[in-house]
Amino acid sequence: MSKCRIMGLFSDFEEAFCAISDIKEGKLSGVSIDDVTLKSPIEHPEIEEVLGERSAPVPYFTLAGAIFGITFGFTFLSSAQANFLVQPQGGKPVVPLPSNIVLTYEMMILFAVLFTVTSLMVCGRFMTKRSSLYSEKVCIDQIGVIVEMDEADLESTKELFKKHKVLEIREEVKQ
Amino acid sequence: MHINEKDIDENIKWAEINKDVLKSMENPRPAYWVAIGLCLAMLSVAVVAEIYQYQTGMGVTNLNNPHMWDLYIATFIFWIGMSHSGTLLSAILHIIHADWRKPIYRFAEAMTTFSLMTAGLFPMIHLGRVWNMYWVIPYVTDRGIWPNFRSPLVWDAFAITTYLTSSALFLFIGMIPDLAICRDNAKGWRKKLYTVLSMGWRGDDRQWRNFRKTYMLMACFLIPLAVSVHSIVSSDFAMSIMPGWHVTSFPPYFVAGALYSGCAAIITLFILLRYFFYFEKYMTIAIMEKICKLTFAIAMVWTYLNLIEFASIWYGHDMVSKELLISKFTGPYSFWFWLMLFCGSVVPFMLAFKKYRCHMPTMFVVSLVLNLGMWLERWMIVTPTLSLSYHPFQWDVMWPSVVQWGIVFGSFGWFGLLFLTFVKIFPSVSMYEVKEMVYHRKREAGSAASEEGSAAPVKNEEGNKATPSGSGTPGLEGA
Structure with missing residues (x-):
């Protein structure tokens, strides 16, 4: 039927x-x-x-975004620093943890927010045609x-x- | 003077809320257009000054060794600070379910976004060679050159970009249900704009459920983000070894100052919007009182942090820092320093008196004076330190040139223009949240009435019989 x-x-x-x-x-x-x-x-x-x-699975996306932000942020910074051979380090570590923590923290929040917004669009079925x-x-x-x-x-x-x-x-x- | 003690009249019909807010986007008072004209005039001053600086070189600003930083950096911090109260307070008040935020959070969040956009201009203007600004962004080059990630200036770029992105998204996401209302009522280009921006909002339970979680999660992330942004901005100073800057209490001092100037700006914009768009029903005196009390509390925190900074320097007995402190009170910049203390620590005591808190013209002037104090605070952080550093050959008093003043003055026009354009195109009062506020207030009133054991129907303001608690949907009687 x-x-x-x-x-x-x-x-x-x-x-x-x-x-x-x-x-x-x-x-x-x-x-x-x-x-x-x-x-x-x-x-x-x-x-x-x-x-x-x-169900509203948004928090799972947020968690995934935060983990991605931490991983990507730290990897990006440390790989950039490891490849930055022009500047003499003067005995300082090539990958400095304290300053990288600050930037990794910012990346964590940025990607958590971006993933959250994306999940809203997907889970809330935005951008689909409204029915009659x-x-x-x-x-x-x-x-x-x-x-x-x-x-x-x-x-x-x-x-x-x-x-x-x-x-x-x-x-x-x-x- | 009659003062409505309620945050909002819970008998407002839902349809009326839509009508009032949508009308505000069509027919503001003539004063709105006067404000637009004023902002354009101010902005044109900055444009002329910037063109002159661009063509002639940075010498026209009077910036030179040791005064490499001056009004541009001070104003940059001021605008970053002003951005804090909007999103930060909105997020905090959302999490603690303080529903009086609902009629005012939209414009406060817009203020955040536009303050950040204004702040972002200053490092570029200050740089002189604006075309090289992209050097601060970490991007892959064949030369393998990266920014110095150890520098707080690069942290600034990361933090501010993150904050601007997140705040703009927070503002946008919170606006989606209202954009759908606009879409359903608009015509022409507005209809197309709102249709795209509302992204097919239908108001079904699936969308609301995910929307609520998204909004709450974003609020949770924005609070630490906002605190980190201004702490990082304070690191531009505190991580140096300059006297007057190398202070442990700088991060909380900056955050308190940021909240303070943001709250003062909210008061200013509250009064302006209330007048421009006939928002007396939504931006009530009761809500104004709450913002004023909050501002007063933050002003006292800021004053305390100032005092402990002075005490730390005095009892720390570092001679150079102590000399600088004495110079701030008695030296060439003392007038501005005392004015800062007066505006930032004495004037806010007016907020302690209900008589002034409820008087809009007085509050408008007070809020401007408070923000003047907060701008002076930033100037007094930057310039005196550079005028009296460790070595005598670095001692120099510098006054900013007309070009610097012009650009700083014009930045207020730029901010005003962005803000006023926004409130004309987008609803500056959140319609769906005000409906929620009215709904909850009426339910609470109904519950209170039933708890008192009164079996009689509750009477509303017009004397009509209203439904007892639990029955019917408050706010829908006019449907």
Whole structure:
């Protein structure tokens, strides 16, 4: 059976959360909480209690960036110093640890930040085409609940939304 | 005088927040254009001075042995310092969940970025041969020549580049949800710009979840970064053996000074934006009071660090350093030194009085005086030391030339122009964070009312019945 997606726009978090709770409790057969996406103008502080724990692997990228920054920073500096044969060292070490620690520290932060931002783009699925279910109202003051389901469950989902005072229901336009 | 004690009126509708902030990008007061004109005039002074210096040579600046550093380096430190409060305070306040930062952090972070961009010009101008500036960057050459990585000046280049990149990204990432709002409401070139910059923001839970973690992680990295940047800048001085510079307390002294000047600049820009864009609802007197108290506390830390620096030199009894200290109080630069102490340590006591803290014109003048004091501090770090070094043949009093003054003066125009252009194109108040602030404040108010055991509905300012705690989404009544 073909899948379809609809979005219900609610006036507040409470109504939207009630609708999601009903889905969570299995009041819609064939639809699970994993099929639900919430769109909102702000991030609700208790969103995880409603939608459950969902992954956000950004910190792993940050850690990878920091480790890369330390490794690359120190390797780059020390290899540059080791190859810099023009300047006489005057008895000082070719690879001086104290000054390299300062620069390695800066490189650690720089790459940690760059990796973090990159991971946001990847994990948050930025720069992808917005679906026809996007509503400008979710950037103003309305809460959108998107449900992906079999076409057979469409009417029952609409009924559930209406029970929770949905303001508007939009169906995805198949391109 | 009526003073609203709340940081923000929690009954503001979410749609109204969007409307007010978007309107600010279209219709500022005429004073905004006057400020733009003023900045352009100031910048043109610097451009003329720089062209003259470029054509004639560095001699026109009066820079010569022993005064190889003067206003350019002092002003460089000043702008680096000013950059600190924006991102650093925004990051600290974000981590500790101080939500009063939300209406003001955007412009403070922009201030950081533009201060750094202004600061970055000064080493180039100071170098004279601007076309050789790239020598400081470590790049592979067939001659195998690298910068001296042991030099704090190269550390500066690394640290400032890292700070500028990270701060600009922090500013940009924090702006993405607002850019999506702008995208949805704009037309013409603005629509194209915001569409590209908002990068397909949809406001779904996946994006919010990753966005929040990213923002928090960046804040955690930016705090040590900001501290390291100004510590490294202080190393330009403290790692030398010059009297007055070889001081152990210089890194915290520089960081405190940086925070101090940054806070003072935030006050100045707060008052200007509040007036230019009719932001009285968001940049409230209650928030102003908090910034003023913070500035006062930092001013006292800075004053204390000054005093312990004097005490260390006095009781350390190094004769050259002591002579320099006496010269600062009584010598040729004493007027400016005393003025620095007055502006930096005495004037901030006005911030201790609510009467002044709540009076915008007074605070505007005070913030400018505080920043004058902080600029003088940098000048008094650089120049007196060079005028009274170890050897008598190095003793020389030097006053900067008109060219130096012109470029320093114009740098304020450059900064102002960048900043004012930014606030006209991008939302200077974070719409989504102000919505969060309103939401949380209203929930807290609702919880407090229910804890008091009142079963009666809470009444809002208009006397209408509002929803009790836990029901409905605060801020959405007008939806």
